[in-house]
Amino acid sequence: MHAADPAKVNAVLGEFAKSAVDNYGARAVYLFGSLIYRGGAQFIDSSDVDLVVVLPDLSHAIGRWRWLQLFSEWVSGLEVKLMRVLHRTGSEPSVSVVAVTEAELVCDVHKDGHREFFTANVFRDLVTAAEAEGIPGAGVRSTDRFVAGALSFTQKARNDFLAVSANDTPRMTEFLGPDPLPKRVMRAAAMASRASGRTGGAGAEHDVQEGLDLLSNELYARRDDDPAYRQLQDLVSVRRHARGTPRPVEPAQQLLLAEMIYDIASGASRLGSATGGGAGPAPADHPPSEAGAGVANANAASAGDASPAQ
Numbered sequence: 001m002h003a004a005d006p007a008k009v010n011a012v013l014g015e016f017a018k019s020a021v022d023n024y025g026a027r028a029v030y031l032f033g034s035l036i037y038r039g040g041a042q043f044i045d046s047s048d049v050d051l052v053v054v055l056p057d058l059s060h061a062i063g064r065w066r067w068l069q070l071f072s073e074w075v076s077g078l079e080v081k082l083m084r085v086l087h088r089t090g091s092e093p094s095v096s097v098v099a100v101t102e103a104e105l106v107c108d109v110h111k112d113g114h115r116e117f118f119t120a121n122v123f124r125d126l127v128t129a130a131e132a133e134g135i136p137g138a139g140v141r142s143t144d145r146f147v148a149g150a151l152s153f154t155q156k157a158r159n160d161f162l163a164v165s166a167n168d169t170p171r172m173t174e175f176l177g178p179d180p181l182p183k184r185v186m187r188a189a190a191m192a193s194r195a196s197g198r199t200g201g202a203g204a205e206h207d208v209q210e211g212l213d214l215l216s217n218e219l220y221a222r223r224d225d226d227p228a229y230r231q232l233q234d235l236v237s238v239r240r241h242a243r244g245t246p247r248p249v250e251p252a253q254q255l256l257l258a259e260m261i262y263d264i265a266s267g268a269s270r271l272g273s274a275t276g277g278g279a280g281p282a283p284a285d286h287p288p289s290e291a292g293a294g295v296a297n298a299n300a301a302s303a304g305d306a307s308p309a310q
Helices: 006-024 061-085 102-106 145-162 183-195 208-222 227-239 251-266 290-302
Strands: 028-032 049-054 095-100 122-125 131-133
Touching (some): 006 028, 006 049, 006 061, 061 095, 061 227, 061 251, 095 145, 208 251, 227 251
Antiparallel strands (some): 028 049, 028 122, 122 131
């Protein structure tokens, strides 16, 4: 297999990072891991290109969900480019995207629970090319294990959703199991329920029934806010043995459930302004483009606009 040309890889990453910021409204894109550690000496044929992408200020699940679906097009384009410069077959993802909100950085919450991940690693800002230990603003606050557990689950769900190879093979697949929802989703919802104070007592954060009931109630309460919520509420009801034909839980629906879990956990006043608890302004300075319009639509949905699901 041909060795990759580091200059070509860096040129591709810089070009795509600028597009992520200018056209999609990402707040920043950072490179970390084996591609820059010790000058890339440990980057081999099977290594991932590890990125942190900071989401725009979208304060509700539906806005982040729409943005992430739109942003998956950016990841797909990057996968194709990297397949060529890395001389890979395209059957496995080359890119691992850790997509985070400002709150996750502020509280230094990582998808796999690694402590001080965003403060003690070396990161390269792919727009400015500046390299530093830690991402600016990371790790200045702390939160309890219930909030951290729920947020890390959502971060992991985003990572899985965005992991699609150049030949369109996804990592996250539809759920067909006998439970109404994947067990990991129900457990994370139980963690969010404990974080928000809706359930108490030792062990309640692991109770999948508590998590399932919480999501069912939330979907019922939000069903008139957006068609995507109503469709998901109908699906979960049938999977809980209401009348109808059970259907699988699609990857995009699993992602929406994860973003709802984020909202529930972070809305417990433990993170304050770091969560974007109020409807913030739309990201500025985006040129008129299809991608820019998508960011605007995501912000409108975040502020409560009941526009049709994408």
